[in-house]
Amino acid sequence: MEYNFREIEKRWQIYWKKHNVFHTKENEKIKKYYILNMFPYPSGTGLHVGHCLGYIASDVYARYKRAEGYNVLNPIGFDSFGLPAEQYAIQTGKHPNDTIRENSRRYKKQMNKIGLSFDWNRKLYTSNPNYYRWTQWMFIQIFNSWYDKNSEQAKSIDILIEEFNKNGNNFINANTTSNYKFNSKTWNQFNPYEKESILLDYRLAFLCKNTVNWCPDLGTVLANDEIKNGKSERGGYPVYKKKMLQWHIRISAYAERLIKGLNLIHCSQSLKKLQYNWIGKSIGVSILLKIISPIGEFNQIELFTSHPEMIFGMTFIVLSTDHPLAEKISIFSLQDHKNVLTYLTKEFSTYENTKNISGVFTGNYVLHPFISNKKIPIYISNFFTVNNQTKSMIGIPGDEEKSKKFAQKFGIEIIEVLDMNETCINSNFLNGLNRKQAKEKIIKVLLNKKIGKAKTSYKIRDAVFSRQRYWGEPIPIYFKNKIPKTIPVNKLPIILPKIDNFHPEDGKPPLSRAINWAWDEKNMKIVPNILIDQKYVFPIETSTMPSWAGSSWYFLRYMDAHNNKFFLDKEKENYWKNVDLYIGGSEHSTGHLIYARFWNKFLLDRGWITTEEPFKKILNQGMILSYSAIILKVIGENIFVSYGLKNKKHAYSSFQEVYVDLFLIKKNNELDINRFKKYRPEFYSSVFILERGVFFCKRKLEKMSKSKYNVINPDDIYEKYGSDIFRIYEMFLGPINQSKPWDEKKINGIKNFINKFWCLFHNNKIFKISEINPTFQEFQILHNTIKKIQNKMQSFSWNTSISLLMIITNQLTTLKCNKRKILEPLVQLIAPFAPHISEELWYKLGKRKSIIYYNIPIFNPKYIVEKEITYPIMFNGKLKFLEKFDSRTSIEEIKNKILSHPKTKFFLKKKTFQKLILVPKKVINILFK
Numbered sequence: 058m059e060y061n062f063r064e065i066e067k068r069w070q071i072y073w074k075k076h077n078v079f080h081t082k083e084n085e086k087i088k089k090y091y092i093l094n095m096f097p098y099p100s101g102t103g104l105h106v107g108h109c110l111g112y113i114a115s116d117v118y119a120r121y122k123r124a125e126g127y128n129v130l131n132p133i134g135f136d137s138f139g140l141p142a143e144q145y146a147i148q149t150g151k152h153p154n155d156t157i158r159e160n161s162r163r164y165k166k167q168m169n170k171i172g173l174s175f176d177w178n179r180k181l182y183t184s185n186p187n188y189y190r191w192t193q194w195m196f197i198q199i200f201n202s203w204y205d206k207n208s209e210q211a212k213s214i215d216i217l218i219e220e221f222n223k224n225g226n227n228f229i230n231a232n233t234t235s236n237y238k239f240n241s242k243t244w245n246q247f248n249p250y251e252k253e254s255i256l257l258d259y260r261l262a263f264l265c266k267n268t269v270n271w272c273p274d275l276g277t278v279l280a281n282d283e284i285k286n287g288k289s290e291r292g293g294y295p296v297y298k299k300k301m302l303q304w305h306i307r308i309s310a311y312a313e314r315l316i317k318g319l320n321l322i323h324c325s326q327s328l329k330k331l332q333y334n335w336i337g338k339s340i341g342v343s344i345l346l347k348i349i350s351p352i353g354e355f356n357q358i359e360l361f362t363s364h365p366e367m368i369f370g371m372t373f374i375v376l377s378t379d380h381p382l383a384e385k386i387s388i389f390s391l392q393d394h395k396n397v398l399t400y401l402t403k404e405f406s407t408y409e410n411t412k413n414i415s416g417v418f419t420g421n422y423v424l425h426p427f428i429s430n431k432k433i434p435i436y437i438s439n440f441f442t443v444n445n446q447t448k449s450m451i452g453i454p455g456d457e458e459k460s461k462k463f464a465q466k467f468g469i470e471i472i473e474v475l476d477m478n479e480t481c482i483n484s485n486f487l488n489g490l491n492r493k494q495a496k497e498k499i500i501k502v503l504l505n506k507k508i509g510k511a512k513t514s515y516k517i518r519d520a521v522f523s524r525q526r527y528w529g530e531p532i533p534i535y536f537k538n539k540i541p542k543t544i545p546v547n548k549l550p551i552i553l554p555k556i557d558n559f560h561p562e563d564g565k566p567p568l569s570r571a572i573n574w575a576w577d578e579k580n581m582k583i584v585p586n587i588l589i590d591q592k593y594v595f596p597i598e599t600s601t602m603p604s605w606a607g608s609s610w611y612f613l614r615y616m617d618a619h620n621n622k623f624f625l626d627k628e629k630e631n632y633w634k635n636v637d638l639y640i641g642g643s644e645h646s647t648g649h650l651i652y653a654r655f656w657n658k659f660l661l662d663r664g665w666i667t668t669e670e671p672f673k674k675i676l677n678q679g680m681i682l683s684y685s686a687i688i689l690k691v692i693g694e695n696i697f698v699s700y701g702l703k704n705k706k707h708a709y710s711s712f713q714e715v716y717v718d719l720f721l722i723k724k725n726n727e728l729d730i731n732r733f734k735k736y737r738p739e740f741y742s743s744v745f746i747l748e749r750g751v752f753f754c755k756r757k758l759e760k761m762s763k764s765k766y767n768v769i770n771p772d773d774i775y776e777k778y779g780s781d782i783f784r785i786y787e788m789f790l791g792p793i794n795q796s797k798p799w800d801e802k803k804i805n806g807i808k809n810f811i812n813k814f815w816c817l818f819h820n821n822k823i824f825k826i827s828e829i830n831p832t833f834q835e836f837q838i839l840h841n842t843i844k845k846i847q848n849k850m851q852s853f854s855w856n857t858s859i860s861l862l863m864i865i866t867n868q869l870t871t872l873k874c875n876k877r878k879i880l881e882p883l884v885q886l887i888a889p890f891a892p893h894i895s896e897e898l899w900y901k902l903g904k905r906k907s908i909i910y911y912n913i914p915i916f917n918p919k920y921i922v923e924k925e926i927t928y929p930i931m932f933n934g935k936l937k938f939l940e941k942f943d944s945r946t947s948i949e950e951i952k953n954k955i956l957s958h959p960k961t962k963f964f965l966k967k968k969t970f971q972k973l974i975l976v977p978k979k980v981i982n983i984l985f986k
Contacts, residue, residue, distance in 0.1 A: 060815045062779030066893040070169055078907050079174045081130050083632045090127040091633050092119045093615070095641025095649070096136040096608045099160035101145065104167045105768035106787065106799060107681035107761035113784050114678055114793050114855060115640045116173045120889035121850050123174075124913035130633060131174055132615040134181035135161045138189075139604030140275065140291045143528035146559045153528040153559070157184060167771060172780050172892045174909070179618040183607030184528075188614065190550035191624035192607050193533040195656070197543045198663060200262040200534075204232040204310035211310075211662040217259060232310035234258045234265070253540045261307045261659070262522065264541060268379050268439070269521050270407060271299035276561025277525040278303060280603065281518075282648035287407040297404040298439055300378065301564075304522040304532065304600065308655045309445065312336050312515035314669075315654055324675040325794065328646050335647045337516020339363040342500055343447070344509045346374070346423035349432060352385045358423055358435070360451050361444040361514045365503065366495035369484040370474035372464060373452040374423060375416070375438050380448040383437055386419040393420030397437055405439055414466045415440050426508055427486060434469065445518050520652065522603060527559045527567035529601030535576035537595050544597075548581055551597070568599035605649060609656035612636050612671055630666055639672040646677065676853060679796035680760050681787075685767035686722045687714045687755040695740070699748035700755045717754065718766040728752045758798055769799055781891035782807050788855040788890060811894065814866050814887065817880060824901050827876045833920070838868050839879050840920035846886055847916070855890070862887055877902070882914035928975075930955060931982040932964050940981075948975060955981055 073079065083089075094115050097108070119131040135157070142153035142160075149156075161182070168175065181188050202211040207230045220229060225240035235258040247255070257263045270279045274294035278301065283290050315336050319329050341363035348356055360374060376383055378401055387393040400417040409415070416438030425431035436452075440463060443450045454464035455473035464471050472483055481487035487495045503509025523532070531551050533544040544551055554571045561567055568574055577584045579593045588594045610624075616633040617625045657671040689698045689712045698709060721733050730752055734741045745752050761768050775783045786807045791797040818824055831839075842865045849858040862883075869879065881902055888895035888908050899908040925941045928951070938960050942951055952973055955961055961983065969986040 060812070060894065060897075062781065062893070065897045066170075066172070066775075066780050069893045069896045070172065072896070072907070073174075074169075076907070077178070078909055079131065079176050080178050081128065081132075081176050083629055084128050085632065087126070087128040089130065089633055090119075090122045090638075091130045091616075091636050092122070092638045093131075093612055093636045093640070094133065095639070095645050096134070096611055097164065098136045098139065098141065099157060099164045100141060100763075101156065101160050102763050102768070103160070103163045104771055105761055105763070106771050106774065106783075107683075107768070109171060109771050109783075110681055110787050110793075111640050111642065111678045112168065112173055113171065113787050114676075114853075115638070116171075116175075117784075117788060117855055117889045118638065118850070118853070119174055120892065120909065121913065123909055124885065124889070124911070126912055130179075130615065131176055132179040132618070133168070133173075133175040133177065134179070134611060134615070135164070135183070136604065136608045136611070137161070137182045137184040138529045138602075138607055140277075140526065140528075143526055143559055144275075144292065146528070152555070154184060157182070170775055170780060171771065171784065174892070179615050181611065181614055181618055183530075183604075183611065186550045186552055187621070189530040189607060191614070192530050192602065192610070193544075193549050193551065194546055194624070195610065195660070196262060196530075196602070196606070197533055197546060199306060199659060200260055200541075200543060202261045202659070202663065203259040204261060204307065206230045206232055206310075209314065211261060211659050213663075214256065214260060218256070231259055232307060234263075250538065250540060257541075261310065263305055263307065264302060265305060266300055266302045267305065267521070268298050268300050268377070269303055270296050271301065271404070271564075272296045273564075275526075276564065278521055278523060280521060280605075280648060284407060287409075287411070296407045298378075298407065298410060299404050300401070304598075305519040306522050306655075308520050308651065309515060309517050311655050311658055312338070312517050313513075314658055315517070315651065318654060318658070318670050321670045322672060322675060325677065328643070328675060328677060331643075331646045332650065335517060335651060339514045339516070341365065341512060341514065342503055342509045343512040344368075344426065344451075344503060346426060346433070346508075348435075349422045349424060350389050352382060352388060355382055355385070358382070358449060359447045360449050361447045361512060362451050363514075364453075364492075364496070365499040365509070366481065366487070366492050367453045367456060367474050368427060368451075368499055369481075369487065370453040370455045370472045371425065371433060371451050372454060372470040372472060373434050373436055373460075373467075375436050375441050375443060375450050375452055375463075376419075377441075377443045377448040378437060378439050380437070386421050386435060386437070390420040393418065400437060410439050413440075414462055416463065416467065418467065426503070426506070436463075436467070438463070442516075444514055445516060446514055517651070520603075522606070523600035524603050525561045525564060525566040525600055527553075527556065527561075527601065529553075529604065530606055531568070531601055532598040534598040535578075535595045536598070537578070538591060541598075542595075544576065545581060551583065553601075566599040566601065568597075568601065571599075574599065605652045608649060609652045610660070612639075612653070613657075613660075613666065625666065635668045635670065636672045637674065639675045640678060641675075642680070643677040650675075676794065678793050679791075681769075681790075682758050682796055682798045683761040683767040683769060684719075684756045684758050684798075685765040686717050686719055686726070686728075687757060688717055688728060688752075689713075689755075690715050695742065696744045696746065697740075697752070698746045699752045701748045701753050702746065714755075716764070716766045722754060725751075726754050726756055728754050760796075761799070769801075774801075774804075778804055778808055779811075779893075781894050782811055785811070785859055785890050789859045791856055793853055793855060810863050810866065811891065813870060814862075815894065815898075817866065817869055817875060817883075818898055818901065820875070825875060826880065826902065829876055831874070831876045831879050835869075835872065835874050835876065835879050836917070836920045837922055838865055838872075839882060840916040841922065843882065843886065843914050843916040844921060847913075850889075859890060862890070884908070885911060885914055926978050928955075928979075928981050930958075930961070931980060933984060934982060937964055948977065951975065951981070955983075 092115055094111055119129050123129045137157040142157050145156055146153045201214045203214055203217050205212050221244045223241055225244050270284055272279050272289045272294050275289055279289055284296050287296060288294060289296055316338055319332055341361055342365045344360050345357045387397045396417050397419055416436045419435045419437060421435045422432040425433055441450055452460040454460040454471040456475055476482050479492050481490045481495045531553050533551050534541045554573060556567055556571055559567055573583055573585050574597050575584050575586045575589045575594050576597050577594050584594060589596055613625050617629045620626055653671055660666045661669060689700055689703055691709045692711045692713050721729050723729050730745055786804050842861050845861050846858050884895050884898045895908050926944055927939055927941050929936050930938050930940055965985055971984040974982045
């Protein structure tokens, strides 16, 4: 008998909503568990089955933890600022806010259809002014903070100003871009602009001119994690290096704490490795090299190296285009200066940076610290990844491949430093020493000469915080005589103004065209731009925040989603503290995770929260893979060639691969050409070269993605099979952290299992349960399953938990067991995976409250049968061998067998036996003299 999933699932989804079953309130009497999915962005295409994997996994665990007696917070919301909605707005003229609301309604409908137990009462949007009011407030706090390296924490900028007034910066050990010193007298002589310029070097949010990733087609700056293979992840547009004045967040100040904090997070080693590599800690030496022709106050250049033993292979040095000396280094040669300026103003694509060797000789040199009168040429180049702090690097072409390519192009000397045995050569000073010995010797000399000092460097860069786009949080800054000032916090939020044209023009943000975007300092409000007089009315920042601003703290807002007085109440933060389980894709393992961890640490430093790390455990689910369909198009021609002809002799030699939607593919991987032309009108007049009268495509198993047209809509699956079968199928595909292919044919196995489970409770379509006490064997089957599932759930092994449910269903079917004391706990065991059918059966069993309010059954040890017990056999506390026993073997039998064991007799040879100590199911220890 099949159950009517459409009727049952609809009924219980209505029930959950009507009774607000999943709403969570703080309860100090109940232990909390906070489970969270990584923030979804509501795209217009809705969810596909790959997205659902993480949501279902988190829901299964949330339901299980509730059944264990925890007060579970399982919230959801939408990361609703950013490029996708804005690009869609540019194409359609629809306001991003409208499309976001429309898309999120579709997401919510799909999520509810799957039976996800989200607390929708806490729903939030990052684009809601009630939310981004606090994002703006936090930016102001970051702006008004500096990082004290002595105490390793952020502090109020007022403390720094007070110290400057008393002692200047002589006793300040801060994370800053400046290296100059001043006393209190000098500080007090500075004018307001000079003071603010100095403070900007200390602030955690600061403006500076820097080389950024510029995407002209999108009209905005992009972060490194928004670029793939030199192109924007969104749209695939070329990205260029460009020097621009941008807001930055001084995340590099937190580099060491970001590394140490990883010890507090339970996650995979691969995720930790990604974080370590992103932060990039290096221990080495900072070396000061004298410039042959000093430039004003600059008479030396600082370089960092983690391999000072390679110093004798140095034949050139490189400064980045952002180095403070980049524009000044060539002032002694008109031609060199001209060449440098030309290079500095040229835009290079990020692809060119890694592929094409580029650079320019400055005409200047530094002196080699160990070889008298040896001049080392100085180049400027963006071909290398230079040290983030010094913005320079040492070129060692004899032992480093990229430096070798650069040296060969520019005709620079190449000196090998190490032989094949990693022993130093070509240097009388280090000849014959291994790398470790050479490193120790060089460091000692550098320190003695006072031209070097031990230093720890980090690869992590300060995060660019400006976006030249419309759809983002307005940055709450106005400019008073070029000095950035914060909008008063009691006037937040400053609302994103409505404009007609969302597209950036000539690198200028869309907000630069806003009519009312000036700050009236006297009346404390936004006024028309025409009133700007630089006396009382000033221009407001026109760049907006990046999308990661709002997603860096959303997990905190869920704890107190409707608080209008503050972003988070102390008592609620103290109860929920941090996320116990954070589930999401590995694509967020670097950028988002770094930003969120930094943001959390900053709020801790300033006393607004109490935890160092936001997430206790992070679980990255694998991807759902799907077979995409690819056809061949002749490059530059409106001609398609059947895939089997790719390597055959014909008139065409160069092709591009074009992805096509799966519904256009017939059996045997044949393209339906007529449907394709109708669906893709741009190819209506194309020529199709057939193969044996048919046009074949290539099938490729890869990540499910709308850009590859290989997505599977969950609506189609649960419409056909029901949500419970869909949920169980996704969890049964394999280990949650591994990628696995989608194969709809295998869903029928899950369908048969659910029907068999349903039939345990029904006889001839009639619900029938026996009140007779179960047999010992039936209790054994149940309690062994309860225990095993408990262990599997704690290790997030959902697929094997389902296997156990399948096994017990088959066993009970064979025994024709329909007894309440067996089936009632069984319903509770399957409930996290299949909540609709569970609620239905629970109701039929006579329960009038949702199954979610009942605790999970606990196994009774007396019914647990262990087939074998392995005992470690110890002699005077030292392990000698292992021995297995049937669980039914008596204690006396075990003792006798061990004492008569050949190995025991061998070890006790010429020893005096004293006694045998047996701890049941754990250990046997034989004592002797």
